[in-house]
Amino acid sequence: MKRMLSGIKPTGKLTLGNYIGAIRQFVTYQDEYEMFVFIANMHAITVPENPSELKKNTKDLIALYIACGLDPEKVTLFLQSDVHEHAELGWMLTCHTYMGELQRMTQYKDKVAKGETSLTAGLFTYPSLMAADILLYDADYVPVGVDQKQHVELTRDLAERFNHRYGETFVVPTPVVAKVGAKVYSLSDPTKKMSKSENDDKSTIYLLDDPKAARKKIMSAVTDSVGIIQYDPENQPGLANLLTIHSCLSGESIESIVSRYEGKGYGELKKEIGDTVEKFLTDLQARYKEIVASGICEKVLADGKEKAQAIAFKKVRKVKKKLGFQLFN
Ligand code: ATP
Ligand code: LTN
Numbered sequence: 540m541k542r543m544l545s546g547i548k549p550t551g552k553l554t555l556g557n558y559i560g561a562i563r564q565f566v567t568y569q570d571e572y573e574m575f576v577f578i579a580n581m582h583a584i585t586v587p588e589n590p591s592e593l594k595k596n597t598k599d600l601i602a603l604y605i606a607c608g609l610d611p612e613k614v615t616l617f618l619q620s621d622v623h624e625h626a627e628l629g630w631m632l633t634c635h636t637y638m639g640e641l642q643r644m645t646q647y648k649d650k651v652a653k654g655e656t657s658l659t660a661g662l663f664t665y666p667s668l669m670a671a672d673i674l675l676y677d678a679d680y681v682p683v684g685v686d687q688k689q690h691v692e693l694t695r696d697l698a699e700r701f702n703h704r705y706g707e708t709f710v711v712p713t714p715v716v717a718k719v720g721a722k723v724y725s726l727s728d729p730t731k732k733m734s735k736s737e738n739d740d741k742s743t744i745y746l747l748d749d750p751k752a753a754r755k756k757i758m759s760a761v762t763d764s765v766g767i768i769q770y771d772p773e774n775q776p777g778l779a780n781l782l783t784i785h786s787c788l789s790g791e792s793i794e795s796i797v798s799r800y801e802g803k804g805y806g807e808l809k810k811e812i813g814d815t816v817e818k819f820l821t822d823l824q825a826r827y828k829e830i831v832a833s834g835i836c837e838k839v840l841a842d843g844k845e846k847a848q849a850i851a852f853k854k855v856r857k858v859k860k861k862l863g864f865q866l867f868n
Contacts, residue, residue: 543572543715544678546579546619549596550588551735553603555744555816556723559787560684564717566608568682574614575676575847576604581619581626582669585662586736601836603746606827611835617843619672624851628671631858632697635704636667640696645689670694675851677710685721686732688714705861720787726760729776747827750820754813757781768800768808778805785812788819 545565547557565576578600583593597618604616619625641647644666650658673681673694681691691714698709725731725742733743744753762777770793772779786793800808830836859865 540573541679542575542677542710543568543680543682544575544577544673544676544712545682546577546582546672547600548579548582549593549600550583550586551596552745552747553600554723554733554735555746555784556684556733557735558607558746559720559723559784560717561682562604562607562609563720563787564682564715565604565614568680568715569610569613572680574609575617575678576609576614577617577619577672577843577847579619579669579672581629582665585659585665598831598836599747601840602827602830603823605830605836605839606823607746611839611842615843615846616839617847618840621840621844622675622847622851624675624848624855625668625671627855628675628851628858629668631862632670632674632701633664633667635697635700636664636670636693640693641666644693646686666690666693667697670697673712674698674709675854676847677850677854678712679710680715681712682715682717685716688716701861708858708861719793720783723784724776724780726756726777726780729761729780744816744820746820746823748820750817750824753820754817757784757813757816758809760809762805766805768797768803768805770794770797781809781812785815788815 543565545561547553547561565574568574578597580593580597583596601616601618605611609616641663647658647663650662669690670693673691674697681694683691691712695711695713698711701708702711723733725733725737725739726744727739727742731737731742735743735745737743741756741759744756748756760777760781762781763775765771765775765778768778769775770779770782782793782796785791785796796808856865
């Protein structure tokens with residue numbers, strides 16, 4: 540069975556973008572692949588984090604993973620900081636990553652372009668840590684939203700570079716980006732990504748939003764003045780975004796939704812999408828509450844840690860040997 544791995548940072552509250560672009564894919568693939576899903580808490584501290592908020596977000600994330608449909612019997616769910624090999628291999632790969640490669644990363648360049656100050660060295664080098672997350676487990680596939688594809692491509696380059704210098708060590712992974720929903724956009728500015736760190740309540744639907752309030756956000760989402768229901772992301776990005784959200788949550792294809800709404804108005808369509816989102820969140824939150832009350836998260840993480848550690852330990856031992864760290868046999 541081929542392996543698949545991915546992770547999400549426990550920064551801020553999870554959004555519908557995280558669900559549609561990432562978690563939904565993990566759930567779909569869990570039967571087909573040997574799946575590893577982790578909480579990237581070491582990535583969370585690349586920006587200033589409040590420890591008690593980090594704790595709360597981490598607990599929410601594990602419960603939400605399960606509530607969204609990840610089955611701990613099938614998937615290895617674990618906390619990144621529980622497996623110290625991530626930091627170890629992260630450093631070894633940082634020493635094989637060129638400054639120029641990191642400087643070319645779009646996410647980093649965007650932050651610099653925005654004039655953000657106090658960027659940490661950790662934020663700059665985080666793609667090397669992300670490469671370690673993936674290469675430790677010999678992952679064949681990495682499902683991500685489109686914004687993360689470039690980091691998986693850097694991971695491929697690092698794996699190939701290392702294999703070339705030291706002999707076959709790492710599996711070269713392939714990014715998997717959903718055909719529909721790889722980038723969900725802000726409801727108030729559909730040219731921007733729906734982001735959990737944006738802190739703009741109207742533009743983002745959080746998975747733990749009050750379902751009725753989320754419905755209202757859909758109703759007041761920015762559209763356009765064209766007035767025709769069709770899928771045209773370039774000229775009608777707001778409408779295209781709503782159609783994408785609807786299709787991903789309901790399973791109905793965009794073409795089918797568009798043809799049902801031929802000749803009708805945006806208001807009517809928004810109502811249907813609002814209902815879909817409200818129902819989706821209501822059901823999800825009921826499962827989330829059950830999971831939190833059951834107290835299973837601690838056990839799930841303990842089991843995941845054990846499985847992940849065993850694999851990561853072997854990989855780091857192999858890498859140390861290749862690098863000349865192991866002195867005696
Ligand atoms: P931030 O907003 O702080 O940059 P994020 O919402 O991108 O964070 P991550 O932990 O970086 O959250 O992302 C987890 C996964 O969710 C990644 O695979 C990412 O590509 C995906 N993702 C995040 N936002 C969206 C979105 N708006 N549309 C599609 N996928 C998304
Ligand atoms: N960098 C990613 C989260 C992440 C990840 C990973 C995703 C960290 N390590 C390994 C896939 C595989 C992010 O910021 N969204």
